[in-house]
Amino acid sequence: MLVLFLLGTVFLLCPYWGELHDPVEGQSMYHYSKLSCMTNCEDINFLGSSKRAELICCNHSNYCNLPEGV
16 A cells, blocks of 8 residues: 555656756756866876866866856
8 A cells, every 4th residue: 555655656746856857957066176277278287186176278268267156
């Protein structure tokens, strides 16, 4: 009886799953690293650094936009 109740609850909530899931999609979150942005950085070696950083390489500083809160 409990199994039937749980299955019925799941089927009732399935149509609403998209509404709960959609606001989360498209958001970029960096849990493991700090975001760095540099211009003309193709010749720089980051393998020896102790801090882990996610790097965005840009040819021009106007294209180097950091996310809000960074």
